[in-house]
Amino acid sequence: MSKRDTSSLASLSPFELKDELIKLAGSTSNRLMLNAGRGNPNFLATVPRHGFWQLGLFAMTESERSFSYLSPGVGGFPRRAGIEERFDLFARHYRDVPGVHFLAGAVSYVRDQLGLDGGDFLYEMCEGILACNYPVPDRMLRLSEKIVKQYIRREMIGKHPFTGDFDLYAVEGGTAAMTYLFNSMRVNHLLKAGDTIALGMPIFTPYIEIPELAEYHLTELSIDADPAAGWQYPKQELDKLRNPKVKAFFLVNPSNPPSVRVSDESLEYLAEIVKERPDLIILTDDVYGTFADNFVSLFAMCPHNTILVYSYSKYFGATGWRLGVIATHKSNLLDAKIADLPKDERHGLNQRYASITTKPEKLLFIDRVVADSRTVALNHTAGLSTPQQVQMVLFSLFSLMDTAETYKQTMKQLIRSRKAALYRGMGTPPAPVDANVVDYYTLLDVEQMSREVGPDFVAWLLDSIEPHELLFRLAEEAGVVLLPGGGFGTRHPSGRVSLANLNEEDYVKIGRSVRKLRDEYLERYRAAGKEGKAKKK
Numbered sequence: 111m112s113k114r115d116t117s118s119l120a121s122l123s124p125f126e127l128k129d130e131l132i133k134l135a136g137s138t139s140n141r142l143m144l145n146a147g148r149g150n151p152n153f154l155a156t157v158p159r160h161g162f163w164q165l166g167l168f169a170m171t172e173s174e175r176s177f178s179y180l181s182p183g184v185g186g187f188p189r190r191a192g193i194e195e196r197f198d199l200f201a202r203h204y205r206d207v208p209g210v211h212f213l214a215g216a217v218s219y220v221r222d223q224l225g226l227d228g229g230d231f232l233y234e235m236c237e238g239i240l241a242c243n244y245p246v247p248d249r250m251l252r253l254s255e256k257i258v259k260q261y262i263r264r265e266m267i268g269k270h271p272f273t274g275d276f277d278l279y280a281v282e283g284g285t286a287a288m289t290y291l292f293n294s295m296r297v298n299h300l301l302k303a304g305d306t307i308a309l310g311m312p313i314f315t316p317y318i319e320i321p322e323l324a325e326y327h328l329t330e331l332s333i334d335a336d337p338a339a340g341w342q343y344p345k346q347e348l349d350k351l352r353n354p355k356v357k358a359f360f361l362v363n364p365s366n367p368p369s370v371r372v373s374d375e376s377l378e379y380l381a382e383i384v385k386e387r388p389d390l391i392i393l394t395d396d397v398y399g400t401f402a403d404n405f406v407s408l409f410a411m412c413p414h415n416t417i418l419v420y421s422y423s424k425y426f427g428a429t430g431w432r433l434g435v436i437a438t439h440k441s442n443l444l445d446a447k448i449a450d451l452p453k454d455e456r457h458g459l460n461q462r463y464a465s466i467t468t469k470p471e472k473l474l475f476i477d478r479v480v481a482d483s484r485t486v487a488l489n490h491t492a493g494l495s496t497p498q499q500v501q502m503v504l505f506s507l508f509s510l511m512d513t514a515e516t517y518k519q520t521m522k523q524l525i526r527s528r529k530a531a532l533y534r535g536m537g538t539p540p541a542p543v544d545a546n547v548v549d550y551y552t553l554l555d556v557e558q559m560s561r562e563v564g565p566d567f568v569a570w571l572l573d574s575i576e577p578h579e580l581l582f583r584l585a586e587e588a589g590v591v592l593l594p595g596g597g598f599g600t601r602h603p604s605g606r607v608s609l610a611n612l613n614e615e616d617y618v619k620i621g622r623s624v625r626k627l628r629d630e631y632l633e634r635y636r637a638a639g640k641e642g643k644a645k646k647k
């Protein structure tokens with residue numbers, strides 16, 4: 111068995127290392143590669159997409175009511191007057207076309223359930239889908255924000271008591287949310303070089319890598335989830351947040367890669383800590399929250415302290431659309447901290463934002479994020495493209511109108527049956543049912559894979575293998591690509607299996623390959639045992 115030198119790859123992010131694994135896995139031409147490294151789902155929500163295309167056709171007829179006498183190919187803005195009546199005619203005429211029934215239902219929902227004006231809504235949607243105006247307001251279109259807020263309220267807050275209101279900034283996915291937020295927190299002196307931030311580990315790797323960049327230079331403190339406790343954060347780990355040196359706490363909930371949501375008990379415990387640490391900034395990335403039942407975000411628990419990031423990418427199978435939101439409560443710690451900055455820093459910031467408002471000191475943090483996203487000077491052309499906002503609204507309405515949660519249950523069943531297939535292939539009974547497990551990903555760690563054999567084998571294996579050895583062998587010998595868990599901050603060698611992007615029978619095959627590899631090490635271990643277990647390698 112040849113030893114591979116993987117030391118030169120040690121600094122690569124798991125996502126880059128994956129490309130190396132793909133090269134290996136694809137090197138044998140007559141074999142199918144099973145790439146379970148990607149978080150990109152292979153399913154997608156069709157109804158709100160049908161709705162999008164039909165809305166587009168309706169909007170075209172609206173546009174062509176103006177100027178088309180000049181020349182075919184010229185249109186104008188939609189007209190507000192009579193738009194609802196014209197839409198009703200359209201919806202009746204095309205009622206059997208996929209998406210039209212949904213659209214008509216969406217207009218009724220907006221009117222009857224949300225109490226908004228149907229005509230205003232149709233006008234905003236038509237103007238948005240025609241993309242004939244800059245996004246105004248730049249943070250988010252007016253009715254679009256109200257509708258998406260309902261969606262966020264239902265999915266992230268649920269029945270949890272929540273007082274007051276919050277603002278949304280529509281962004282190009284969770285990716286843009288993170289980039290914008292890190293930048294604006296730095297520019298607004300909320301995070302300074304040398305500051306300590308706590309990361310709920312393991313975590314989506316950019317949260318580890320961004321703070322380490324030279325322009326941030328933040329010190330990271332791990333809040334380690336315990337694999338033996340179903341990947342929950344032990345109290346003594348959360349207690350690290352009591353240290354006033356810790357400026358911010360960043361977490362992904364449900365987590366990536368373990369795909370487990372923070373337990374109710376831990377949420378309560380965190381809320382208690384925040385009472386003691388009212389100055390603690392929290393950023394929670396809840397892009398997987400919609401895959402959980404009755405999800406409650408830390409944003410619901412600690413709205414004053416928490417910035418919420420949500421993305422439509424995973425749940426709606428919409429990674430190419432680039433859709434996400436940032437939410438902050440209307441009364442929040444960030445604005446309070448900015449108001450409390452030393453005079454010279456406040457003065458500098460007032461100058462920075464003077465071109466966009468006459469009262470820069472009153473500019474909300476979330477509006478600063480919008481301005482900073484376009485280097486302040488281009489604030490007037492900031493904002494998410496309007497067709498993107500339209501699709502975001504249609505995804506949100508689709509979910510709000512699905513009171514039986516058919517889509518959610520289908521998504522959950524899909525990923526759970528894939529996990530069961532993986533374990534079937536491995537010949538290992540799946541972990542006991544845990545209501546906090548979401549299963550978008552599953553982490554196979556050496557300990558877990560070898561539990562039935564016993565702790566001595568685990569210790570021997572950890573001692574005998576090189577980092578990434580198992581992943582490289584899986585790629586090379588079985589064409590199976592997993593992402594290394596280590597880059598996400600897991601403590602043991604592990605592989606992240608995405609349950610989102612392959613079909614059930616593929617997961618059985620992946621399970622079998624993992625088992626085959628494990629059995630081979632087991633054989634070596636037993637052979638070594640004959641010569642004495644103390645002897646290593």
Ligand SMILES: *Cc1c(COP(=O)(O)O)cnc(C)c1O
Nearest residue numbers: 283284285314362366421423434
């Ligand atoms: C996939 C993912 C994102 C990226 O989302 P986009 O909206 O596609 O940019 C953000 N955060 C986490 C934790 C993710 O897993």
